[in-house]
Amino acid sequence: MTVAGDQQDKQMSLSQTGDQRKSSRVSRETISAISVAVLCVILLLGARFVSPSLGSWSQVETVLVLGSFLIVLSFGQGLVILTGGLDLSLPAVVTLGGILATNWVGATDPGAWYLLIVVLLICAGVGLVSAIGIVWLRVPPFIMTLAMSIIVSSALLGYTRGTPRGGAPEVALALMKSKMLGMPTPILFVIAFIIIAALFQSRSVPGRYLYAIGTNADAARIAGVPVVLMQILPYVISATCAGLVGIMLVGYSNGATLRMGDDYLLPSIAAVVIGGSSILGGRGTFLGTVGGALLLTTLGTIISAIGLQIGLRTIIEGAVVLIALLLLRDELFQKLGSLWR
Structure with a gap:
């Protein structure tokens, strides 16, 4: 009875310790998300001293619309980083989604909107191939996703012969250019996306599995x-999000280019890390990532x-990202606390 009681006490102690660590982790990540949101507000308010047009509601709408691309893309990248990986194929998959959308659907055939689903499935297939190479063939994520990026980019160059053709599908134009309830539709779309993505990452069973694998x-x-299935899933979701961003960019700019995704790779990683996620995996929230994406877009x-x-411009952006990372590190707060005491 004594041995059984001791074992039960140890299990209860371990459970309480785990709960305390989880509570501490959530608290730190919540603080990071709030800090990033405050930095965004400070930037917008401070911009009004530079120009009266900056910091206005129209400027806020512009930031939210432009930030929608990075928010969607960073969700997939954040899931990959959560498991300790990294997806460098995102720019190529963004371009893949945009070019296929303009070539297969375009503005001339509104009845073929269902082909956009096929486009997203093809993009998901790229992520699946990357995941198989990483999980089963043990190729490092950096090498595998970089190789897939080169393969997809080269295939698109040959497919388009250097000149993408076609216009934006009507569905993409309606998503990015219309208004609903007095607000731009992309803002309402990204709000719904944030809610669903945050619930998936933090509240669903697969999301908890991803945290466990990353830890x-x-x-x-x-x-x-x-573990195998949960290590494959983030890369598939990441590629699907990249394809969706390609379609969104086509609707926003009314066309596709061969380098339309190049500007989003490093920001997608920076947004995740600025939002409080660990680059080694096992820690982070999507709300923090949203804050990081909006901070970079605002800047x-x-x-x-x-x-x-x-x-x-590049120097200032890099400096702000570095300062944000230093301010949001737990070690900095611990050292400041010890100096204060």
Whole structure:
């Protein structure tokens, strides 16, 4: 009886410790998300001192519309990073989604909107191939996704012969250019996307499995988590999100280019890390990632409106990202707390 009681006490102690760690993790990530949101507000309010047009409601709408691309893309990248991986194929898959949407559907055949689903399935297939190489063939994520990016980009170059043709599908135009309830439709779409994605990552069973795998894959396997399937899933979701962003960009710009996804790779990683996620996996929330994406978009919009040169613009963006990362590190708060005490 004594031995059984001791074992029960140990299990209760471990459970309480795990709950405390989980509560601490959620608290830190919540603080990170709030901090990033505050930085966005400070940037917008501070911009009004530079130009009265900056920081207005129309400017906020512009930031939300432009940020919708990075928010959707960063969700998939965040899931991959949550499991300790990295997806470098996103720019190529974004371009793949945009080019296939304009070539297969275009503006001339509104009845063929269902082909957009096929486009997303093809993009998901690219993620599946990457995942198979990473999970089963043990190719490092950096190498596998980079190789897939090169393959897809080269295939698109041959498919289009260097010149993508076709216009934006009517569905994409309606999504990105129309208004609903007095607000731009992409803002309402991204709000719905944020709610669904946040619930999936933080509240669903697959989302909890991803946290467990990112923390310790071996322990998750022992606990009965389908590790192989859960390691494949993030890459498929990431590629699907990239294809969706390609369709959204086509609707926004009314056309596709061979380099339309190139500007989103590093911001998709930076948004996830700025939002409080660990690049090593096992930690992060999508709401924090949303804050990071909006921060980067706000910064880029303000710098473009000011009219700074591209070199100085890049330096300022890099400095702000670095400062944000330093301010949101737990170690910094711990050191400041010890100095204060």
